[in-house]
Amino acid sequence: MAEYIVSARKYRPDSFESLIGQDNIAQTLKNSISRDKLAHAYLFCGPRGVGKTSAARIFAKTINCQNLNEKNEPCGHCESCVSFNEGRSYCIHEMDAASNNSVDEIKTLIEQVYIPPQVGKYSVYIVDEVHMLSTAAFNAFLKTLEEPPAYAIFILATTEKHKIPATILSRCQTFDFKRITVSDIVLNLRNIAEKESITIDDESLHIIAMKSDGAMRDALTIFDQTVAFCGENISYDAVLRNLNVLDYEYSFRLVDYFLSSDYAKALLVFNEVLSKGFNSLYFVSALSTHFRNLLVAKTAESQVLMDLPQSLKQRYIQQASGLSLAFIYEALNICASCESSYKHSVNPRLAIEFALIKLCFIVQAPKQESIAVLKKEEVSSTDRNSAQLNEKSSDNHRLEGDMQEHKASEKNIEQKPQESNNQTLSSGTEANTASLNKSELIGNNEEKPVSEGSPVQEKAKRGRRPLKSTISLNNIAEDKKVQDTVNVQMEDRIPDDEEIRLKWKELAGAYASRPRLATAIAESILQIDLAEDHKRIVFLVSNQAQQQWLRENLLRELQTRLCELLRTTKISLLVDLMPTTEVVHKHMTQKERGAHMMNNNPNVKELVEDLNLDI
Numbered sequence: 001m002a003e004y005i006v007s008a009r010k011y012r013p014d015s016f017e018s019l020i021g022q023d024n025i026a027q028t029l030k031n032s033i034s035r036d037k038l039a040h041a042y043l044f045c046g047p048r049g050v051g052k053t054s055a056a057r058i059f060a061k062t063i064n065c066q067n068l069n070e071k072n073e074p075c076g077h078c079e080s081c082v083s084f085n086e087g088r089s090y091c092i093h094e095m096d097a098a099s100n101n102s103v104d105e106i107k108t109l110i111e112q113v114y115i116p117p118q119v120g121k122y123s124v125y126i127v128d129e130v131h132m133l134s135t136a137a138f139n140a141f142l143k144t145l146e147e148p149p150a151y152a153i154f155i156l157a158t159t160e161k162h163k164i165p166a167t168i169l170s171r172c173q174t175f176d177f178k179r180i181t182v183s184d185i186v187l188n189l190r191n192i193a194e195k196e197s198i199t200i201d202d203e204s205l206h207i208i209a210m211k212s213d214g215a216m217r218d219a220l221t222i223f224d225q226t227v228a229f230c231g232e233n234i235s236y237d238a239v240l241r242n243l244n245v246l247d248y249e250y251s252f253r254l255v256d257y258f259l260s261s262d263y264a265k266a267l268l269v270f271n272e273v274l275s276k277g278f279n280s281l282y283f284v285s286a287l288s289t290h291f292r293n294l295l296v297a298k299t300a301e302s303q304v305l306m307d308l309p310q311s312l313k314q315r316y317i318q319q320a321s322g323l324s325l326a327f328i329y330e331a332l333n334i335c336a337s338c339e340s341s342y343k344h345s346v347n348p349r350l351a352i353e354f355a356l357i358k359l360c361f362i363v364q365a366p367k368q369e370s371i372a373v374l375k376k377e378e379v380s381s382t383d384r385n386s387a388q389l390n391e392k393s394s395d396n397h398r399l400e401g402d403m404q405e406h407k408a409s410e411k412n413i414e415q416k417p418q419e420s421n422n423q424t425l426s427s428g429t430e431a432n433t434a435s436l437n438k439s440e441l442i443g444n445n446e447e448k449p450v451s452e453g454s455p456v457q458e459k460a461k462r463g464r465r466p467l468k469s470t471i472s473l474n475n476i477a478e479d480k481k482v483q484d485t486v487n488v489q490m491e492d493r494i495p496d497d498e499e500i501r502l503k504w505k506e507l508a509g510a511y512a513s514r515p516r517l518a519t520a521i522a523e524s525i526l527q528i529d530l531a532e533d534h535k536r537i538v539f540l541v542s543n544q545a546q547q548q549w550l551r552e553n554l555l556r557e558l559q560t561r562l563c564e565l566l567r568t569t570k571i572s573l574l575v576d577l578m579p580t581t582e583v584v585h586k587h588m589t590q591k592e593r594g595a596h597m598m599n600n601n602p603n604v605k606e607l608v609e610d611l612n613l614d615i
Contacts, residue, residue, distance in 0.1 A: 007220040011192055013054045014085075015073050016062070020188050020216055021180035022051055028175070029059050030072045038063065038122075039173045041145055041154040043130075045161040046177025049215030055177075056126045056155040060084075060092045063153070064120035080120045091120040098129040106137045110144045113152050123152050130156040131163040138165050145171050179214025182206065182307045188216065189223055198227060200234040202309045207239050246278055248312065251290035254356075255319060258331070263360040267353055280352055281342050288335040294320045295328045330362050490563070494535055494570045497528045503565040510561065521558075525578065534570040537562075540578040550575045 013019045016026040032038055042059075044052040058074075061084045065074035074081050083089040095109060109125065117123045133141070145154060145168065156172060158164060186205045193200050208226065212219035222243065226234055229242040240247055250269055257266040273283050296302045297313070297320040306313055320328075338355035345351040495503075508522035527538040539558075541547050550558075559573040588596065598605040607613070 007192060007224050008217045011220065013051060013058060014061075014076075016058055017071070017073065019051055019055060019058065021184045022055065022177055025055060025175050025177065029055070030062075033059075033062055033068075034072050038153060040148050040152065041172040042156065043161075043164070043169065043172035043174045044155065044157045044177060045174065046159070047179055047215060048159055049212075049217030049219075050177045050180055051216065052157040052177055053126065053128055055175075056124075056157060057084075057092070059155065060122075060124035060126065060153075063122050063124070064089075064091050064117075066120075083119065089119075091117045091122065092124050092126065094126045094128065096128050098132040101133045101137055103134070103136045103140050106133070106140045110140070113144060113148060116149070116151055121151065124155060125152065126155045126157065128157045129159070130168075131158045131160045135165075138168060142167055142171070180216050181214070182209040185209035185212060185214075185216060185219045189219060192220070192223070196227075198232050198234065201236060203236045203312065204234055204239040206309050206312075207236075207243060207245055211243055211245065244277070246273065246283065246286045248290070248315075251287055252315065252319060254287065254359075255290070255294070255323075258359045259322070259363060261360045261364055263357045266356045266360055270353065270356060274349075280348055281339065284335060284339050284342065284352060284355070288332065288339065291328055291331045291335060294323060295325075295332070298323075298325065298328070327362055331359055334358050334362075490569055491567050492570070493568050494530070494533070495566050495568055497535075499566065500528055500535065500537060500562075500571070501526065503562060506565055507558065507561055517554075527576075531572070534572055537571060537573050539573060539575045541575060542578050544577065547575050547577055 016030055019026050042056075044056060046052055061081060062068070062072065062074050064080040064084075066078040066080060067075040069075060076082075076085070080089065080091065084092065093109075093112065095105070109127075113123070113125065115123075148154065154172075156164075156168070161169075161174075161176075186202065186209050189205050189208060190200075190202075193205075204226075208219055208222050211222055226239055226242055230238045239245070250273060254266055254269055257263075257269070270283065274280065293306055293308070293316050296305045297316040303313065303317065306316065308316070334355050338352060342348055342351060504524075504526060505522060508518045511518040511521065525540040527540065529536055539550070539555075541550065555573060555575055559571070562573060563569055563571060594608075598608060
């Protein structure tokens with residue numbers, strides 16, 4: 001019986017061309033060899049099984065080869081290459097730092113470095129898993145690593161670069177190895193299967209490549225395991241059973257059930273998956289990956305992100321064509337929420353089943369919302385039509401009333417002398433117009449009732465302002481509020497302080513519908529002084545925000561109303577900040593505090609005397 005060698009060793013790369021998935025690193029090392037610019041220390045870092053140690057061996061073999069070919073690859077026939085292939089080369093030294101991590105092993109390596117090579121040009125020292133060295137070993141290795149002999153080259157390999165001290169990193173040329181893509185793994189496995197006369201389809205190779213997680217060594221190990229289970233004829237179902245991988249078919253079936261809102265069959269599929277021994281969280285993760293692939297398959301530009309066999313890609317593209325982006329987005333959202341809440345759920349199975357039920361009702365939810373929206377639009381359209389009919393009929397009556405009112409007002413204005421008009425306009429129009437606008441904006445509750453059915457009432461109901469062609473007295477008289485304001489006769493006098501404070505209290509009552517504002521006005525502090533020919537009133541507030549708001553929104557209205565109450569224009573209202581005073585707190589004893597309370601409150605003093613208390 002011939003000796004069996006596992007595929008990971010049998011098909012291990014022995015040249016830069018056979019190094020899978022690391023083309024940039026292979027090219028860099030080949031260029032440094034051809035230009036004879038070799039560094040004294042290299043650091044190869046990256047995930048497991050991606051070719052770090054293999055690349056180090058190939059590099060050591062190449063630099064000692066006596067007959068390099070045109071591609072800077074080792075010939076394989078010289079004495080150095082033969083000794084390397086037979087495992088007896090004295091120019092290449094390997095040390096596993098995981099089991100030789102003490103200072104003594106490093107000291108032994110340092111002593112060995114000063115022995116020149118017997119065959120070949122360089123002595124190459126490969127230290128695997130170098131991050132396992134102790135701190136003392138690293139410190140002992142620093143000087144030799146920085147200034148080794150001209151014939152010594154160190155190659156350090158590690159999977160955990162962050163554990164290596166910065167002093168080591170600064171002395172090495174660092175090469176970061178990447179994970180091998182699924183397509184490269186599938187291509188290499190197909191070549192090996194052909195050499196071993198093994199029949200296997202692309203879907204099975206893809207499952208093995210996905211399971212390996214970017215490591216070629218793991219892929220070859222899984223391939224050997226599958227061959228041992230299935231023999232020389234490997235089927236897709238056998239690979240799924242051997243590797244305990246969830247079939248893509250379950251996800252395709254579930255999406256069909258989601259579209260038909262058949263939650264019963266979806267729950268049965270989930271139960272079937274559990275009966276085969278799959279983990280519940282793995283099931284949700286596979287479903288999330290399926291929706292991700294459907295999202296990618298929606299557009300031709302993003303289809304390159306699917307690292308799948310061509311036959312499986314076509315199935316995803318076909319199913320994605322019947323789905324909307326909104327459906328896929330909502331499905332991904334539900335799956336992500338289910339994954340995040342799985343570990344904290346008391347009943348994990350119920351949580352996943354509830355997520356499946358929600359996925360089944362994604363299609364029905366937009367239909368119900370659209371029906372509600374259509375019903376709402378029908379009701380609103382009916383209301384709009386009836387409102388438009390009422391508006392047209394009321395417009396006819398309103399226009400007739402406006403014309404009659406306008407003619408009557410013109411007759412009355414013509415009978416009045418021109419001087420009266422000018423006097424009335426000059427005395428009260430400007431201030432009262434401002435009062436009108438403010439009262440319209442804040443909804444003044446002091447307006448006098450208007451008779452039902454009048455044009456003014458119709459305008460108030462419709463929320464429209466009266467038609468105005470020019471600013472004249474007959475236009476102002478159209479509004480009842482302004483007509484009342486015009487009747488207020490202003491006097492050319494300066495009111496006294498007591499009168500101002502009394503009317504200020506009355507002004508607070510006008511804002512009874514706004515309690516906070518009314519309280520602020522009633523309890524505010526006023527500073528009144530005489531400025532030339534008018535009284536200046538300063539309204540003090542506690543903070544700058546109140547000051548700015550009053551200036552921008554209410555100050556002009558307050559001044560207008562206060563002028564009406566005082567029947568004079570000889571006042572000006574300002575708002576300012578209240579002066580801050582520092583309160584000095586005096587520390588008192590209990591006896592002093594009791595005496596202070598008795599002096600300020602007679603009731604406390606009587607209580608102490610009646611009960612004969614001692615303070």
